[in-house]
Amino acid sequence: MANIYDVAKLAGVSPKTVSRVLNGDAPVAEKTRKAVNEAMAELEYIPSSAARSIKSQKSGLIGLITGAISTKTDQLTHAGLPEINLVQGAQAVFENAGKTLLISDTGGNSERVPHLIRTFRQHRVEGLLYVADHHKQIDIAANTDSMNVVLVNCLDEKGTPAVVPDDENGQLALTRKVVAAGHKNIAYLTLSPTQIATKLRLDGFKTALAEAGITYDPSLVIPVDLFGSQGEHQLIWDALDKFLRRDTPPTAICCGNDRLAMAVYGILRDRGVSVPDQISVVGYDDHKLVSETLYPALTTAELPYAAMGARAAHLLLNLISNTQIPDFETPILVNGQVVERGSLQAPAQNAQVYNLNGRIRP
Amino acid sequence: MANIYDVAKLAGVSPKTVSRVLNGDAPVAEKTRKAVNEAMAELEYIPSSAARSIKSQKSGLIGLITGAISTKTDQLTHAGLPEINLVQGAQAVFENAGKTLLISDTGGNSERVPHLIRTFRQHRVEGLLYVADHHKQIDIAANTDSMNVVLVNCLDEKGTPAVVPDDENGQLALTRKVVAAGHKNIAYLTLSPTQIATKLRLDGFKTALAEAGITYDPSLVIPVDLFGSQGEHQLIWDALDKFLRRDTPPTAICCGNDRLAMAVYGILRDRGVSVPDQISVVGYDDHKLVSETLYPALTTAELPYAAMGARAAHLLLNLISNTQIPDFETPILVNGQVVERGSLQAPAQNAQVYNLNGRIRP
DNA sequence: ACTTGACATGACACCGGTGTCATGACATTG
DNA sequence: CAATGTCATGACACCGGTGTCATGTCAAGT
Numbered sequence A, B: 001m002a003n004i005y006d007v008a009k010l011a012g013v014s015p016k017t018v019s020r021v022l023n024g025d026a027p028v029a030e031k032t033r034k035a036v037n038e039a040m041a042e043l044e045y046i047p048s049s050a051a052r053s054i055k056s057q058k059s060g061l062i063g064l065i066t067g068a069i070s071t072k073t074d075q076l077t078h079a080g081l082p083e084i085n086l087v088q089g090a091q092a093v094f095e096n097a098g099k100t101l102l103i104s105d106t107g108g109n110s111e112r113v114p115h116l117i118r119t120f121r122q123h124r125v126e127g128l129l130y131v132a133d134h135h136k137q138i139d140i141a142a143n144t145d146s147m148n149v150v151l152v153n154c155l156d157e158k159g160t161p162a163v164v165p166d167d168e169n170g171q172l173a174l175t176r177k178v179v180a181a182g183h184k185n186i187a188y189l190t191l192s193p194t195q196i197a198t199k200l201r202l203d204g205f206k207t208a209l210a211e212a213g214i215t216y217d218p219s220l221v222i223p224v225d226l227f228g229s230q231g232e233h234q235l236i237w238d239a240l241d242k243f244l245r246r247d248t249p250p251t252a253i254c255c256g257n258d259r260l261a262m263a264v265y266g267i268l269r270d271r272g273v274s275v276p277d278q279i280s281v282v283g284y285d286d287h288k289l290v291s292e293t294l295y296p297a298l299t300t301a302e303l304p305y306a307a308m309g310a311r312a313a314h315l316l317l318n319l320i321s322n323t324q325i326p327d328f329e330t331p332i333l334v335n336g337q338v339v340e341r342g343s344l345q346a347p348a349q350n351a352q353v354y355n356l357n358g359r360i361r362p
Numbered sequence C: 001a002c003t004t005g006a007c008a009t010g011a012c013a014c015c016g017g018t019g020t021c022a023t024g025a026c027a028t029t030g
Numbered sequence D: 001c002a003a004t005g006t007c008a009t010g011a012c013a014c015c016g017g018t019g020t021c022a023t024g025t026c027a028a029g030t
Helices: A004-011 A015-023 A030-043 A049-056 A075-079 A084-096 A110-122 A167-180 A196-211 A232-245 A258-270 A305-321 B004-011 B015-023 B030-043 B049-056 B075-079 B084-096 B110-122 B167-180 B196-211 B232-245 B258-270 B305-321
Strands: A061-066 A100-105 A127-137 A149-155 A162-165 A186-190 A221-223 A252-255 A280-285 A299-302 A332-334 B061-066 B100-105 B127-137 B149-155 B162-165 B186-190 B221-223 B252-255 B280-285 B299-302 B332-334
Touching (some): A004 A015, A004 A030, A049 B049, A061 A084, A061 A110, A084 A127, A084 A149, A100 A110, A127 A305, A149 A305, A162 A167, A162 A305, A167 A186, A167 A196, A167 A252, A167 A280, A167 A299, A186 A232, A232 A258, A252 A258, B004 B015, B061 B084, B061 B110, B084 B100, B084 B127, B084 B305, B100 B110, B127 B196, B127 B305, B149 B305, B162 B167, B162 B305, B167 B186, B167 B252, B167 B280, B167 B299, B186 B232, B232 B258, B252 B258, B258 B280, B305 B332
Parallel strands (some): A061 A100, A127 A149, A186 A221, A186 A252, A252 A280, A280 A299, B061 B100, B127 B149, B149 B162, B162 B332, B186 B221, B186 B252, B252 B280, B280 B299
Antiparallel strands (some): A100 B100
């Protein structure tokens, strides 16, 4: 591959002049510029960013770590949205800023993080994005002092700058829509109580009820998420069964994510309950594969992964350029839209009584 | 950040000796090694790969381009599996080989490819992985001569090395399972006929029928995939309606992907048809979010994205190390497993007659 | 005509590593 | 004891760019 000396020789100028043409940082005579450009084209010259970066101390590289700290297999990955949306959101911003993204995946093994970070350091990344597969608390088990780090979809105790979804407001806005549709008796199948999102969303849920003067009934809230493993279907079935057997069954069901909503659709149909005529269902995530394909299409709150990626990228770029560190006591919350689709409608006028002979398939 | 001279000075040796300790390419006295290691630890020294690569001409970087050449918006992305599995599969292999992955996304705009490749060239990537979002024919509109390139999930006319899913064998193996379960009257809701996979899979489908002595009936094969857009539900409904109205309705339905299977579940349930008691359903992709959550869980053929990513990575590493170029007249086909779950069972003993008053929701 | 300044360009060192070759210390061998 | 070989280490150039400073040319100003 040709270098700047080859170009200089062919164009009959000094390497420094070629450099000036490349960077446009000093005046070059039109005639000279043309000769240099022709020589570069002729030799298919492309400058080496490695050589540039040793002098400038700027690599133009950003590191990104995904898949970290799932202790088990990759079950979790399937539960929610794929992080690819996050990566794409961030990548677009970096691309625009002339940065290139280095990507590494822990494969669910957090012990590899220090090694990945060391590799990034060798490449002299200007910053690091640390992406979790769902909203959680983490601890980067590696030395990242003196590095610009932004956490995405997670938090740590050290107060590292972080970008997370605004779960509370998301569920609040979503539940408001449910209330606005006329529902007063709303059930909620939540994710695991161990997840940060679960508590936040429940707060939003309660707030929306309180605003509407609806009394919060804890017996209408049941955690069911087992990340798609064996007993989950049974768990959801039991929860729905409880709801349907009530004297006044709920007219709407909120689900912790779109996947749960999909399971709920199936079970309600099995039991002859019509969505949304008899019961409205809403999800969370706006995982389009699910939300747009289910019939009726699913009303759901967007988990704004692309926006979070972009926000985190901007934040990181700021950290890199501004030496001054803004205040990050609290993480940055990114709001998602509520997407209204057919699964939410006004409750039936007459109280519904359900046929309770539904059965579980073995 | 400390450099090799700082370390040398602190350890009281020459930079070259530090280099030797780092690389272990020449004997160093134990005492000296210890002093150097202590100095490195003290200064938190991490060697610069940029400085290394200008001398060695080896960057240790691999470029990866995703999201290319969807002319429309990102609709397609939602239709199938997310490419993240591909990226992870490849990344694990590269990581193991000491390579680091540079990632770029076209955002669906193929015009940006030349620019992305130029950026990769500046970083002197040793090879390039070009990942498509589904099995298709492409043309990298950029100069990649003299580069090691492997196409993943796509093909071009120039005979660039490529890794694609073995769609024909996948559908063959899947259909064999359907046949083996006792089905003789099998319908097939295919993806768009414009997709390469559709023809290949149909060939596999036909082969499986022929093996079992079942006559292929073209009226049982209907393309329905509109990538989740508006009219799709109606299209699937119509196709299923045709099937159900037949004198001898099919006892099993193959779907072009898991998303379509999800839609089919919903429509069959609406019309009171039980899966799998009355009709078995199988999908394609093994998109676990769908296949494991649907009830009954979906029998489907795996689209082996992770394996393809790994295979492509190995192939690329070979291209990089072996100067000799093996023969790649035909693309490498990667086989996926058939995953059997509850949605496939033996057909009912008695011929089914369906209630045809099913209706479409507005 | 001489000074001054703007403009265009080149020489050279330097960034942080590594390959090549030379050198010095010491042990082995005849 | 001198010759030879091995081992450990250092001096130096080089990789491919760019920052700094010097130099040469030419036109405008006095």
